[in-house]
Amino acid sequence: xxxxxxxxxxxxxxxxxxxxxxxxxxxxxxxxxxxxxxxxxxxxxxxxxxxxxxxxxxxxxxxxxxxxxxxxxxxxxxxxxxxxxxxxxxxxxxxxxxxxxxxxxxxxxxxxxxxxxxxxxxxxxxxxxxxxxxxxxxxxxxxxxxxxxxxxxxxxxxxxxxxxxxxxxxxxxxxxxxxxxxxxxxxxxxxxxxxxxxxxxxxxxxxxxxxxxxxxxxxxxxxxxxxxxxxxxxxxxxxxxxxxxxxxxxxxxxxxxxxxxxxxxxxxxxxxxxxxxxxxxxxxxxxxxxxxxxxxxxxxxxxxxxxxxxxxxxxxxxxxxxxxxxxxxxxxxxxxxxxxxxxxxxxxxxxxxxxxxxxxxxxxxxxxxxxxxxxxxxxxxxxxxxxxxxxxxxxxxxxxxxxxxxxxxxxxxxxxxxxxxxxxxxxxxxxxxxxxxxxxxxxxxxxxxxxxxxxxxxxxxxxxxxxxxxxxxxxxxxxxxxxxxxxxxxxxxxxxxxxxxxxxxxxxxxxxxxxxxxxxxxxxxxxxxxxxxxxxxxxxxxxxxxxxxxxxxxxxxxxxxxxxxxxx
Amino acid sequence: xxxxxxxxxxxxxxxxxxxxxxxxxxxxxxxxxxxxxxxxxxxxxxxxxxxxxxxxxxxxxxxxxxxxxxxxxxxxxxxxxxxxxxxxxxxxxxxxxxxxxxxxxxxxxxxxxxxxxxxxxxxxxxxxxxxxxxxxxxxxxxxxxxxxxxxxxxxxxxxxxxxxxxxxxxxxxxxxxxxxxxxxxxxxxxxxxxxxxxxxxxxxxxxxxxxxxxxxxxxxxxxxxxxxxxxxxxxxxxxx
Ligand SMILES: [Zn+2]
Ligand SMILES: [Zn+2]
Ligand SMILES: [Zn+2]
Numbered sequence: 122x123x124x125x126x127x128x129x130x131x132x133x134x135x136x137x138x139x140x141x142x143x144x145x146x147x148x149x150x151x152x153x154x155x156x157x158x159x160x161x162x163x164x165x166x167x168x169x170x171x172x173x174x175x176x177x178x179x180x181x182x183x184x185x186x187x188x189x190x191x192x193x194x195x196x197x198x199x200x201x202x203x204x205x206x207x208x209x210x211x212x213x214x215x216x217x218x219x220x221x222x223x224x225x226x227x228x229x230x231x232x233x234x235x236x237x238x239x240x241x242x243x244x245x246x247x248x249x250x251x252x253x254x255x256x257x258x259x260x261x262x263x264x265x266x267x268x269x270x271x272x273x274x275x276x277x278x279x280x281x282x283x284x285x286x287x288x289x290x291x292x293x294x295x296x297x298x299x300x301x302x303x304x305x306x307x308x309x310x311x312x313x314x315x316x317x318x319x320x321x322x323x324x325x326x327x328x329x330x331x332x333x334x335x336x337x338x339x340x341x342x343x344x345x346x347x348x349x350x351x352x353x354x355x356x357x358x359x360x361x362x363x364x365x366x367x368x369x370x371x372x373x374x375x376x377x378x379x380x381x382x383x384x385x386x387x388x389x390x391x392x393x394x395x396x397x398x399x400x401x402x403x404x405x406x407x408x409x410x411x412x413x414x415x416x417x418x419x420x421x422x423x424x425x426x427x428x429x430x431x432x433x434x435x436x437x438x439x440x441x442x443x444x445x446x447x448x449x450x451x452x453x454x455x456x457x458x459x460x461x462x463x464x465x466x467x468x469x470x471x472x473x474x475x476x477x478x479x480x481x482x483x484x485x486x487x488x489x490x491x492x493x494x495x496x497x498x499x500x501x502x503x504x505x506x507x508x509x510x511x512x513x514x515x516x517x518x519x520x521x522x523x524x525x526x527x528x529x530x531x532x533x534x535x536x537x538x539x540x541x542x543x544x545x546x547x548x549x550x551x552x553x554x555x556x557x558x559x560x561x562x563x564x565x566x567x568x569x570x571x572x573x574x575x576x577x578x579x580x581x582x583x584x585x586x587x588x589x590x591x592x593x594x595x596x597x598x599x600x601x602x603x604x605x606x607x608x609x610x611x612x613x614x615x616x617x618x619x620x621x622x623x624x625x626x627x628x629x630x631x632x633x634x635x636x637x638x639x640x641x642x643x644x645x646x647x648x649x650x651x652x653x654x655x656x657x658x659x660x661x662x663x664x665x666x667x668x669x670x671x672x673x674x675x676x677x678x679x680x681x682x683x684x685x686x687x688x689x
Numbered sequence: 690x691x692x693x694x695x696x697x698x699x700x701x702x703x704x705x706x707x708x709x710x711x712x713x714x715x716x717x718x719x720x721x722x723x724x725x726x727x728x729x730x731x732x733x734x735x736x737x738x739x740x741x742x743x744x745x746x747x748x749x750x751x752x753x754x755x756x757x758x759x760x761x762x763x764x765x766x767x768x769x770x771x772x773x774x775x776x777x778x779x780x781x782x783x784x785x786x787x788x789x790x791x792x793x794x795x796x797x798x799x800x801x802x803x804x805x806x807x808x809x810x811x812x813x814x815x816x817x818x819x820x821x822x823x824x825x826x827x828x829x830x831x832x833x834x835x836x837x838x839x840x841x842x843x844x845x846x847x848x849x850x851x852x853x854x855x856x857x858x859x860x861x862x863x864x865x866x867x868x869x870x871x872x873x874x875x876x877x878x879x880x881x882x883x884x885x886x887x888x889x890x891x892x893x894x895x896x897x898x899x900x901x902x903x904x905x906x907x908x909x910x911x912x913x914x915x916x917x918x919x920x921x922x923x924x925x926x927x928x929x
Contacts, residue, residue, distance in 0.1 A: 298789065307828050309791075318787045320788045322826075
C-alpha cells in the first residue's frame with residue numbers, strides 16, 4: 122500500500138492513504154501527486170529533520186518542497202515528483218467521510234474496530250477483513266487509518282532499513298531477500314512469507330490497544346480434578362503469574378497433564394480482564410486442547426487460530442493459536458503459555474521467537490511447557506533468568522518406565538530379523554502391543570515386510586509423518602488392532618495406547634536426540650490400568666543422547682518420590 | 690528500474706554454479722529443474738500453437754481456436770516454455786504475488802536457452818508494460834524482470850517506449866471475445882520512430898488467450914515494427 126505525502130499548515134509532514142484524504146482535509150497545504158511507499162516517506166522525513174520534531178515552522182514553503190524533492194531524488198532518481206495544491210470548491214463535499222458506508226458509531230464499524238484491537242496486520246489481512254464484511258478495501262483502510270490518526274495505532278513499513286541493515290517488522294528477520302525495485306533497492310522477508318508476503322514497499326497496521334480491558338465473570342468448570350502433583354505445580358504457576366519473574370519453565374514428565382495445570386491460573390487472569398495466549402507449534406496440539414478449554418470454560422469466547430482457520434478474526438481474551446499466527450498480534454497478551462516449545466517448527470526458529478516476545482505486553486508473563494527442555498532453556502534456569510516449575514509424576518502415581526538399553530551389533534539397514542531381535546520382540550509382545558520406532562522413513566516399509574514374514578500370525582502395520590493413510594492407521598492403532606506398529610517420528614498428541622511397549626531400532630542414530638528418545642519412551646505406561654511396560658533402546662553404540670534421556674527420566678522419578686507423588 | 694536483472698544477477702550469479710541445486714518447481718534435489726518437472730511441466734514432447742502459444746499435439750501447427758480464426762492475428766508467432774500448472778504455476782505466483790522477483794534468476798538460463806531455439810533472433814525485447822499505478826504499488830513488473838533475464842543471458846537489447854495507459858478490469862472472468870475488446874486502447878507507444886522497422890520478442894509471464902499479446906502487438910505494428918514474436922513462461926494446454 123502507498124501513501125500520499127502531505128504538508129500541512131505550519132508545515133508539518135504527514136501521510137495519508139488516499140488522495141481524497143489530502144484534498145478534503147483543510148489542514149493540507151500541498152501534497153505529492155504520486156503516492157509512495159511509507160518506508161520512503163519516513164526515510165525522507167528523518168533525513169529532513171535529523172531526528173528533530175517534524176515541523177518546519179517559520180520556513181518558506183517553496184524551500185521545504187524543494188528540500189523534500191531533493192531528498193526523495195537522492196533515494197531514487199526515477200521518481201516523478203509533482204506537487205499539487207488541494208482544489209477545494211465550497212460545493213464539493215467530502216465523498217470519503219467516515220459515516221458514509223462505514224460510519225463512526227455504526228455497528229459494522231464498531232465490530233471491525235473490536236476485531237483489530239491488539240493485532241498486527243498486513244494489508245492483505247485487512248483486505249481479507251474487508252471481504253468478510255463485504256466492504257471495499259479502501260473502506261477498511263480508511264477505518265483503521267482513523268485509529269492511526271487517533272494515536273491508537275501505527276502504520277509501519279513491513280520491512281525496514283536502518284543504519285545496520287534490513288529487518289522484517291513482523292517477524293524480526295534480518296536476513297532478507299533484496300531486489301532492485303522501481304524505487305531502488307527493496308527487500309522481501311523469506312521467514313514469515315507463509316502468512317503472506319512482507320516487503321519493504323508494503324506496510325503493517327499495528328494496533329496498540331489492548332484486547333478488552335474490563336474484568337468479567339468467568340465461569341470455570343473443570344471436568345477433572347488436579348492430582349497432587351498437578352496441584353503443586355498449579356500453585357507454583359499461580360505464584361509465578363502473581364510474582365515478579367517474567368519467564369518460567371514448566372518441566373513435566375511425559376503424560377503428566379501439563380496443560381490442565383495452567384487452567385486455574387488462566388481462569389483467575391481472565392476474571393481480572395487479562396488476555397491469554399496458549400500457543401503451540403503444531404496444529405494437532407491446538408485441536409487437542411481447544412475442546413478441553415471450551416468444555417472447562419463454558420460460554421467464554423475462545424479464539425482458535427491455526428493455518429487452517431478460515432475465520433481469522435475472532436473475539437475474546439483467550440486465544441489458542443499455532444505459533445505462526447502469533448505474528449498477527451502486537452503486545453497484547455498479559456500471559457503466554459507456550460506448549461511443546463522444543464517441538465518443530467518452533468525450536469530454533471528466530472522469527473517465531475521474536476513474534477512471541479512481541480505478542481507479549483511489556484511486563485507480561487511467558488510460561489514454557491515441555492517434557493523435554495532445550496539446553497538453552499535449562500541454561501536460563503541455571504542462570505536464574507527463568508523460574509523452574511516441576512511436574513514429575515503422572516496421575517496414577519506410578520514411576521515413569523526407565524528405558525533399557527540393549528546392545529545390538531547387527532545392522533538394521535538390511536532389515537533382517539535376527540534371533541536376538543525375534544526373542545526380544547516375542548518376549549515384549551507378551552506384555553502388550555509393540556510400537557517400534559525407526560530413524561528413517563525408508564526403513565518403515567522394509568521392516569514391515571520383514572516383520573510380517575517373521576511373525577505371520579501377527580498383525581503388522583506402520584506409518585510415517587507424511588503417510589496419506591496415517592489417520593486411519595492411527596485410529597486402528599488406538600483400538601489395539603496391531604501387534605506391531607512401525608513408525609518414524611513421535612506419534613501425535615492425545616494418543617494414549619493402553620499396554621503399549623516401545624522399542625527403538627537404531628537408537629544411536631543422530632536424528633534421535635535426548636528429546637526424541639524421552640518422548641518415545643514416554644508413550645509407555647500412560648494409563649492407570651497399564652501403568653507399567655517397557656521401553657527398549659536397541660543400538661550398536663550408547664550415545665550421549667541415550668544417556669541423557671535415561672538420566673532425565675530417572676531424575677523425574679527421584680524427585681517425584683522425594684515429594685511423595687509416586688509409590689514404587 | 691533500469692537493468693533490474695543485472696542487479697539481481699550480480700548477487701546470485703555465483704550461486705548458479707554451486708554443486709547442490711534444488712529444483713525450483715518441486716524442491717527436489719536434481720535442480721535447477723528436475724527430470725520429472727521437465728517432463729510434467731515443460732512438456733517437450735508437445736508442440737506449441739503458432740497462433741496463441743497453447744500446448745498442442747506435435748502434429749498440429751495451430752490449436753482449434755486459432756484454426757477457426759478466434760486467435761490473435763498481429764503476431765508472427767507465440768510460444769510458451771511450459772504448461773501453466775503445478776509447480777510452474779506456483780513459481781509464477783510466488784514471483785508475482787509473493788514479491789519474489791529474484792526467483793526468476795533461477796530459471797533464466799534454461800528458459801533463455803530454450804527460447805533462442807524456438808524463435809528467430811531479433812533486434813530487441815519488449816516487455817508487456819504494467820500500468821504506472823500498479824507498478825508503483827508492486828515495485829516491479831514481472832514481465833520486465835523476465836525480459837531482463839533474457840537480455841542478460843542472450844544479449845538482446847531491451848526496447849522501451851510502450852506504456853499501459855489504462856487499468857482495465859481483470860481479464861480472469863471475461864470470455865475470449867470480451868478479453869480482446871477489454872484491452873482496446875490500453876497500450877500506447879510513446880516514441881514510435883524508435884521502433885520502426887525492428888523485429889522484437891514481446892515478453893509476458895503467462896498467456897491464456899493471447900489477448901494481451903495481441904493488444905500490445907497491435908500498437909507495435911502501428912508504430913512500424915516488422916516482426917513480433919510472443920514469448921512467455923507458461924500457457925494453457927489444448928484438451929483432447
Ligand atoms: Zn518476516
Ligand atoms: Zn522438480
Ligand atoms: Zn492457438
